[in-house]
Amino acid sequence: MYPEYSVKELGFLSDPSFHNSPIDIRGCDADTLQHQLRMMLIIRVAEEKIAQLVIESLARCPCHLGIGQEAIATGISSFLRATDRVFGAHRSHSHYLALGGSITELMDEILGKASGCSKGMGGSMHLYGKEVGFAGSVPIVAGTIPLAVGAALAAKKDGNGDIAVSYFGDGASEEGSFHESLNLASSYKLPVLFVCENNFYASHLDISYRQPSDRISRFADAHNIPVELVDGNDVVAVANAARRLTTAMREGQGPGFLEAVTYRWRGHVGPDENIDVGVRRKVEDIDAWKKRDPIRRLADAMVAAGIMDNNAFKAVQTDVETEISIAVENARTAPYPGNNALTDYVFASLERPL
Amino acid sequence: MSVSGLKRSTYGEAILEGFTYLLENHEEVFVIGQGLWSPWYVGSSMTDLDKKFGIERVMDSPVSELACTGAAVGASLFGYRPIVVHPRMDFMLYAMDPIVNQAAKWSHMLGGQAHPAVTIRGIINRGGEQGAQHSQALHSWFAHIPGLRVVMPATVEDARDLLIAGTLCDDPVIYIDDRWLYHIEEDLSPPRIHDLASLGNIVRREGKDITLAASSYSFHQCQQAADELAKEGIDCELVDLRILNPLDIDPVIESVQKTGNLIVVDGGWQTCGLASEVVAGTCVAVDPSVWSNPPVRINLPATPAPTSKPLEELYYINTEEIITAVRTMLEK
Numbered sequence: 001m002y003p004e005y006s007v008k009e010l011g012f013l014s015d016p017s018f019h020n021s022p023i024d025i026r027g028c029d030a031d032t033l034q035h036q037l038r039m040m041l042i043i044r045v046a047e048e049k050i051a052q053l054v055i056e057s058l059a060r061c062p063c064h065l066g067i068g069q070e071a072i073a074t075g076i077s078s079f080l081r082a083t084d085r086v087f088g089a090h091r092s093h094s095h096y097l098a099l100g101g102s103i104t105e106l107m108d109e110i111l112g113k114a115s116g117c118s119k120g121m122g123g124s125m126h127l128y129g130k131e132v133g134f135a136g137s138v139p140i141v142a143g144t145i146p147l148a149v150g151a152a153l154a155a156k157k158d159g160n161g162d163i164a165v166s167y168f169g170d171g172a173s174e175e176g177s178f179h180e181s182l183n184l185a186s187s188y189k190l191p192v193l194f195v196c197e198n199n200f201y202a203s204h205l206d207i208s209y210r211q212p213s214d215r216i217s218r219f220a221d222a223h224n225i226p227v228e229l230v231d232g233n234d235v236v237a238v239a240n241a242a243r244r245l246t247t248a249m250r251e252g253q254g255p256g257f258l259e260a261v262t263y264r265w266r267g268h269v270g271p272d273e274n275i276d277v278g279v280r281r282k283v284e285d286i287d288a289w290k291k292r293d294p295i296r297r298l299a300d301a302m303v304a305a306g307i308m309d310n311n312a313f314k315a316v317q318t319d320v321e322t323e324i325s326i327a328v329e330n331a332r333t334a335p336y337p338g339n340n341a342l343t344d345y346v347f348a349s350l351e352r353p354l
Numbered sequence: 355m356s357v358s359g360l361k362r363s364t365y366g367e368a369i370l371e372g373f374t375y376l377l378e379n380h381e382e383v384f385v386i387g388q389g390l391w392s393p394w395y396v397g398s399s400m401t402d403l404d405k406k407f408g409i410e411r412v413m414d415s416p417v418s419e420l421a422c423t424g425a426a427v428g429a430s431l432f433g434y435r436p437i438v439v440h441p442r443m444d445f446m447l448y449a450m451d452p453i454v455n456q457a458a459k460w461s462h463m464l465g466g467q468a469h470p471a472v473t474i475r476g477i478i479n480r481g482g483e484q485g486a487q488h489s490q491a492l493h494s495w496f497a498h499i500p501g502l503r504v505v506m507p508a509t510v511e512d513a514r515d516l517l518i519a520g521t522l523c524d525d526p527v528i529y530i531d532d533r534w535l536y537h538i539e540e541d542l543s544p545p546r547i548h549d550l551a552s553l554g555n556i557v558r559r560e561g562k563d564i565t566l567a568a569s570s571y572s573f574h575q576c577q578q579a580a581d582e583l584a585k586e587g588i589d590c591e592l593v594d595l596r597i598l599n600p601l602d603i604d605p606v607i608e609s610v611q612k613t614g615n616l617i618v619v620d621g622g623w624q625t626c627g628l629a630s631e632v633v634a635g636t637c638v639a640v641d642p643s644v645w646s647n648p649p650v651r652i653n654l655p656a657t658p659a660p661t662s663k664p665l666e667e668l669y670y671i672n673t674e675e676i677i678t679a680v681r682t683m684l685e686k
Contacts, residue, residue, distance in 0.1 A: 128467050155432070176420065
């Protein structure tokens with residue numbers, strides 16, 4: 001094992017032997033919890049299906065799965081509206097789906113079909129869903145962070161109380177783009193919510209070998225941006241933090257920063273667990289983190305509170321699996337883009353042929 | 355202003371007029387970049403815009419080329435038409451991701467649903483012993499990228515009208531001007547609003563002996579060369595390469611069909627550059643029997659810009675070099 005750089009500032013949040021019991025749902029609205037549970041299941045099952053499509057070589061584009069991280073986008077999206085503008089990155093199925101993005105169009109897109117959310121031109125890494133507030137996702141690490149800042153500038157100029165959201169991982173905080181963007185957003189007081197899904201890995205490499213601290217929100221402190229640091233596998237904790245931050249942002253108080261500590265069960269890309277590609281990632285770590293499962297922790301809390309019984313939970317699971325299976329079956333037979341798509345989309349208007 | 359509606363204006367003043375027109379007539383336009391509240395950075399081309407239109411629409415910025423350019427791309431996806439100003443193109447390299455990976459590709463990779471209507475102004479600011487990192491003309495780089503419209507105005511009128519057309523275009527536009535042009539004075543008509551996608555390159559002066567094709571400052575050098583050569587009875591046809599991407603090469607091809615001779619002058623480097631591309635495109639389109647002489651490219655030497663004055667004089671293209679190249683070609 002190589003020597004590590006990081007100071008462990010996150011404490012219990014980074015130790016999976018903590019925070020693995022049912023979450024605290026006191027005071028929560030039952031309908032909201034039902035919706036959040038269903039949404040996390042949609043994301044989980046959709047990504048498991050995508051993993052299967054990759055194994056079958058039906059999905060050929062790089063697919064970055066966020067299984068285990070479903071609570072973050074689900075909790076935050078509870079406080080977003082269609083006129084907000086949400087930007088993702090390479091691991092953004094959850095960001096798109098949590099806003100209500102079409103499952104059918106996501107599956108079509110992943111199989112490269114013209115009926116996909118990006119017309120079959122993007123695949124898993126380039127998703128679009130403006131009608132639900134999803135402004136776009138791209139796989140250049142930290143590439144969308146300044147774009148979200150600009151979308152927030154546009155929102156501020158419009159004056160309607162809309163906000164931008166920028167999802168990124170801990171790796172993105174090592175890019176200069178991230179630091180410039182925080183400075184710009186804070187100086188101009190722009191309504192952008194920076195969401196760091198800190199899963200400790202950038203591709204194969206553990207944060208211990210990349211940064212002197214494992215707490216990413218320290219950078220927000222340096223830019224005078226209010227921080228919420230939460231267990232990212234607790235949908236209620238994420239939602240409460242998002243509510244506090246977005247409420248202030250809509251009132252004109254400038255940006256917010258939400259660091260959600262989590263863990264991805266699969267590897268950087270594709271269906272593997274990546275226990276063999278890095279320095280530290282071990283099967284015992286993954287097993288320990290699976291005990292902090294955001295879906296099971298919510299479901300157990302809802303059963304314990306009498307909001308739902310186990311049969312009802314199974315019924316939701318079956319329902320979601322059916323919906324996603326239908327979407328995948330349709331995607332298999334949907335047509336690819338026509339050859340004209342290769343040149344048609346380069347420019348908005350094209351007076352002269354390329 | 356004269357009865358014809360023409361007035362005399364410098365290139366720098368024409369850019370200022372373009373900004374003024376846009377800010378006056380289009381609420382969705384705003385400008386962001388370093389030095390916009392200072393007289394130091396952009397010569398006469400943006401004087402007092404902040405005072406006239408307010409600091410919310412003419413935003414001086416932190417020293418963050420990447421974030422400011424990226425923010426402009428982001429705002430352009432939500433109904434605005436931002437213009438980013440990079441007072442010196444060398445520093446614009448920090449913004450390559452928002453320009454090349456983001457602005458140029460969002461339309462295509464998202465299926466034509468998102469159009470970054472952003473304009474990025476990169477200023478070539480060279481000479482004066484400024485050296486390797488304060489002198490570059492990188493237009494050929496940007497012209498290489500599908501999805502970027504790249505314009506490089508040579509005339510006073512285009513300095514204004516291509517800024518307006520670029521800003522009102524729904525695609526990302528790289529607008530490149532050269533500070534060596536700012537003092538040039540020409541007639542200027544009232545603003546004309548063009549659809550940038552419908553504009554091509556243009557023959558500015560007809561001639562029968564040789565085609566000279568160039569952009570921006572190099573075009574003016576070709577004009578001066580043509581004036582001198584006319585005294586010797588050499589009749590040059592001048593093509594203004596004002597739009598580099600998508601590159602409209604037809605005017606050059608048509609011109610060479612007539613003259614049989616071509617020199618392309620470009621104040622950038624040669625390898626994979628504008629002059630090479632124009633020569634290559636013309637060669638593959640024009641039958642070998644039409645050519646009286648092999649075409650010639652005039653570029654900068656393949657070195658970074660020097661500082662000391664004698665080396666600078668050696669480095670930059672001068673009009674005499676163009677005149678000599680024409681004479682040499684036609685004497686063969």
